[in-house]
Amino acid sequence: MSFRADRLLLFGATGDLAQRMLLPSLCALHTDGLIDPELRIIGAARSDMSDGEYRNFARASLEKFMPAERRGRMADFLNRLSYQHVDVNDLAAFGPLAEKVGLPAERLAIFLSTAPDLFRPTIKGLMQAGLANNGTRISLEKPLGHDLASSREINDAVAAAFPEGCIFRIDHYLGKETVQNLLALRFANLLFEPLWNAQYIDHVQITVAETVGLESRVDFYDGAGALRDMVQNHMLQLLALVAMEPPSSFSADAVRDEKVKVLRALRRMESGESVTGQYRAGAVSGTIVPGYDEELGRDSNTETFVALKAHVDNWRWKGVPFYLRTGKRLPQRVTEIVVQFRPVPHSIFNGTKAKPNRLVIGIQPEENITLSLMSKVPGLDRQGMSLRQVPLDIAMPDAFSGKVRRIAYERLLLDLIEGDQTLFVRRDEVEAQWAWIDGIREEWHKDGMAPKTYSAGSWGPSAAIALAERGGVSWHE
Ligand code: NAP
Numbered sequence: 103m104s105f106r107a108d109r110l111l112l113f114g115a116t117g118d119l120a121q122r123m124l125l126p127s128l129c130a131l132h133t134d135g136l137i138d139p140e141l142r143i144i145g146a147a148r149s150d151m152s153d154g155e156y157r158n159f160a161r162a163s164l165e166k167f168m169p170a171e172r173r174g175r176m177a178d179f180l181n182r183l184s185y186q187h188v189d190v191n192d193l194a195a196f197g198p199l200a201e202k203v204g205l206p207a208e209r210l211a212i213f214l215s216t217a218p219d220l221f222r223p224t225i226k227g228l229m230q231a232g233l234a235n236n237g238t239r240i241s242l243e244k245p246l247g248h249d250l251a252s253s254r255e256i257n258d259a260v261a262a263a264f265p266e267g268c269i270f271r272i273d274h275y276l277g278k279e280t281v282q283n284l285l286a287l288r289f290a291n292l293l294f295e296p297l298w299n300a301q302y303i304d305h306v307q308i309t310v311a312e313t314v315g316l317e318s319r320v321d322f323y324d325g326a327g328a329l330r331d332m333v334q335n336h337m338l339q340l341l342a343l344v345a346m347e348p349p350s351s352f353s354a355d356a357v358r359d360e361k362v363k364v365l366r367a368l369r370r371m372e373s374g375e376s377v378t379g380q381y382r383a384g385a386v387s388g389t390i391v392p393g394y395d396e397e398l399g400r401d402s403n404t405e406t407f408v409a410l411k412a413h414v415d416n417w418r419w420k421g422v423p424f425y426l427r428t429g430k431r432l433p434q435r436v437t438e439i440v441v442q443f444r445p446v447p448h449s450i451f452n453g454t455k456a457k458p459n460r461l462v463i464g465i466q467p468e469e470n471i472t473l474s475l476m477s478k479v480p481g482l483d484r485q486g487m488s489l490r491q492v493p494l495d496i497a498m499p500d501a502f503s504g505k506v507r508r509i510a511y512e513r514l515l516l517d518l519i520e521g522d523q524t525l526f527v528r529r530d531e532v533e534a535q536w537a538w539i540d541g542i543r544e545e546w547h548k549d550g551m552a553p554k555t556y557s558a559g560s561w562g563p564s565a566a567i568a569l570a571e572r573g574g575v576s577w578h579e
Contacts, residue, residue: 105239105521107211108140111203113224114215115145115156115185118318119243121163124215127511129164130172132179134506136516144203145185156185188227190220196227208237211518215243222259234263241270241518241526244335248326249543250536257529266529270518275336276525277510280469280498284343284439285352287463287471294461295348297443299418304458305575307425307440308340311432313386315406315558316397327404328378332428334539338365339527340465341424344439345414354523358531365534369413370541373549377565379407381431384558391431391558405553406430409566410542411573425570427577431558437465440578452486462578469498469507 110128114120131137145156157180164176186202188195203210210233214221221242228234240260247253260269275281288294297303310332316323323331342361349356380402382393394406407429414424441461449456456476464470472493479488499507517525545551554563561567561579570577 105237106138106209107239107519107521108138108142108209109203109207109211110141110143110515110519111146111199111210111212111233112143112215113146113188113190113213113220114243116147116149116151116159117215119215120145122167123509123511124213124515125160125163126168127509127515129168129176129179130508130512131516132182133172133175137519141182141519142184143182145183146188146199148187148189150187151185153184157181157183190216190224190227193223193227193230196231196233199227200231200233203233205232207233207235210235210237211239211241213241213243213515213518218242218245218247218256221256225259225263229263237268238264239268239270239518239521240264241272241514243272245326245330246271246532247536248330250533250540253532253536257532261529267523269526269529270514270523271527271529271532272514273335273339273527274510274514275339275465276527277512277514278465279507280463280465281340281343282525283469283471283498284340284463285357289348300420300422302443303422304442304444305423305425305573306341306344306442307427307575307578308337308344308438309426309440309578310337310428310437311434311561312428312430313432313435315381315391315431316394320398324398324402324404328406328408328428328430329539329542333408333410333426334535335527337426337428338368338535338538339531340439341412341414341426342531344441345419345424347418352524354526354528357524358528362528362530362534363416364414365531365538367414367416367419368534368538369415370538371410371412371545373545375411375569376542376545376551377407377409377563377569378405378546378551378553379429379556379563379566380404380553381406381429381558382555384431384560386431386433386559393555393558394430403552407432407553407556407562407566409562409569411569423573423575425573425575425577427562427566429556429562432561433559435467438578439463439465442575451489454487454489456489457491460578471496471498 160183161180186199188199247256342364345364346360349360380394395401409427412424412426443459445458446456460474462472472495474491474493476489477492479490554565556563
């Protein structure tokens with residue numbers, strides 16, 4: 103069904119995400135002429151503001167969060183904006199909103215950038231006001247629940263008003279260039295696919311490391327923890343992209359059908375296959391920082407670090423562990439995928455042993471792809487050929503200099519406006535993700551597991567190193 107929105111209704115239009123990401127992304131799309139000149143953007147939030155006041159608010163956000171050289175057409179962009187104050191818990195407030203948006207709402211795209219407990223009243227209000235029609239697309243920000251049961255409740259509430267083909271669940275990692283490039287790397291090159299299985303791959307590592315601590319999301323984070331905040335969504339999506347079978351096309355259903363098979367094949371985690379941690383005071387990049395309990399002002403059992411040894415139970419990945427690790431207050435901000443190949447079956451060189459090849463896909467802060475290869479060290483080799491591991495390096499910004507590198511939300515907002523669901527998460531994926539995460543939490547509960555402490559600025563508790571070492575693996579650092 104072809105779709106192109108003529109109106110975008112943005113709930114949470116005064117929030118942090120709208121200011122830092124959504125308004126700058128929309129302005130960038132406008133500047134580059136990528137959105138229809140007719141598209142109107144209607145902001146909605148609780149604060150009482152006129153259209154003019156909201157435009158001033160948006161201008162201030164763009165000046166703060168958008169590079170000056172990208173703001174050339176900002177004034178023109180601001181003219182697209184209008185605003186309606188709405189308390190979504192007040193059904194009567196949706197009448198004036200519908201008037202502002204204009205009915206019928208066939209070509210309306212809606213973005214809910216609000217807390218998920220507001221989704222249900224928002225949807226009720228939208229339905230009552232005639233803003234949830236057949237054609238309307240709706241996009242939901244994470245977190246979609248805190249376990250499988252709550253995620254189902256949210257999904258049921260949305261499904262009461264919108265068919266699955268109109269629901270766009272955000273995992274902003276899928277909007278990142280390097281994440282999409284993983285698909286290009288795997289499926290547009292002949293080189294990797296024949297080796298991409300248990301016969302040639304020893305293990306996979308996925309790391310999402312943050313240097314920041316609790317920041318401003320105190321209550322949310324303490325109620326969630328690293329497993330639910332990072333692993334349930336971003337890291338499992340990365341794992342699914344690494345492990346999935348080749349889809350028959352780059353269409354929304356073909357890609358998501360393959361991802362969900364991987365998510366359903368995740369083996370329930372056993373005790374001893376996970377480590378949790380919580381940071382204490384330490385130093386990150388030379389700056390002394392307090393511990394999690396000090397930032398929080400009380401004791402807590404919430405994990406700020408988690409390391410897991412996961413298994414995908416299918417033919418392709420039999421016996422290949424996927425090591426996942428994420429945490430706050432780690433030494434570097436880095437998101438990367440490491441594919442560790444097996445050693446050559448027989449060495450003909452008696453000088454140096456060949457190290458197995460390794461493919462490192464850097465997602466942030468550097469977007470690069472490095473394949474480590476063995477090479478001969480120049481020389482006369484009287485004692486046997488001397489070998490050394492050398493990197494075959496592709497820095498994506500250099501390889502594509504002159505191309506604008508877009509932030510994830512630019513891509514995702516444009517896809518929403520144009521109705522393309524490929525980079526959004528389908529209900530069965532979210533629920534398979536939660537089912538696996540719930541299993542891990544049940545094990546933790548059964549084992550009475552409490553997070554081990556680690557110093558801020560370290561790579562987490564030593565037990566995380568031991569988890570990998572027991573399998574003969576070292577974390578890539
Ligand atoms: P936020 O800064 O707290 O903003 C919340 C927004 O919701 C504000 O615009 C607020 O309006 C509006 N709102 C609150 N109660 C409302 C009500 N009863 N009726 C109508 N509007 C109401 O939150 P945020 O950081 O932008 O995050 C929004 C969503 O995105 C959350 O689900 C969050 O988990 C998710 N998310 C955020 C980030 C991020 O980087 N910020 C990243 C990933 C996901 P007023 O200000 O006018 O009261």
